[in-house]
Amino acid sequence: MDSNQPAGVKTRSWLNELLEALIPALIIVFLVNAFGVQATRVEGESMVPNLHNNERLIIEKVSFWVRAPIRGDIVVINPPQRGSEPLIKRVVGLPGETISIHDGQVYINDQPLDEPYLSQPTNGSMPPQLVPEGYVFVMGDNRGASNDSRAFGPVAQHEVIGRAWLRYWPLNAAGVIPH
Secondary structure: OOOOOOHHHHHHHHHHHHHHHHHHHHHHHHHHHHHOEEEEEOOOOOOOOOOOOOOEEEEEOOHHHHOOOOOOOEEEEOOOOOOOOOEEEEEEEOOOOEEEEEOOEEEEOOEEOOOOOOOOOOOOOEEEEEOOOOEEEEEOOOHHHOOOHHHHOOEEHHHEEEEEEEEEEOHHHOEEOOO
């Protein structure tokens, strides 16, 4: 900048430089957040023992552009109750499968589902239910404290926001989230 320029010209030049840097940065942040990754916070105890209240996660949205959610994915969904906060759940049932619950176990097409991530049995019962095409059946890992597809039914795949990918807080638990 020329030191002989009037103050108004210097201010405009500084403001122009700031806007030239800030506007593209804001656009990039918006695009990454809208289409790539997003930060979220675990609210509640429905995913204990694998995720805990107030943990901070990064969810990625890109993989679902090329593939549908798969069994075991931990996903963030828009709940069917509009106006509610997004929920974090695990994909248990896939399109075309029949899911039922009895004897402390989830069954897929009459076969018991292996769920090594659980620390307790799945209490209660649910009669066989077909997961429609374009939908997934989601459940929390803490089955006794989870508002999930048992209550609101299968979730449309377009209501799946993204897959939980990385835990970044608390630092002592930081790392990639296995499915």
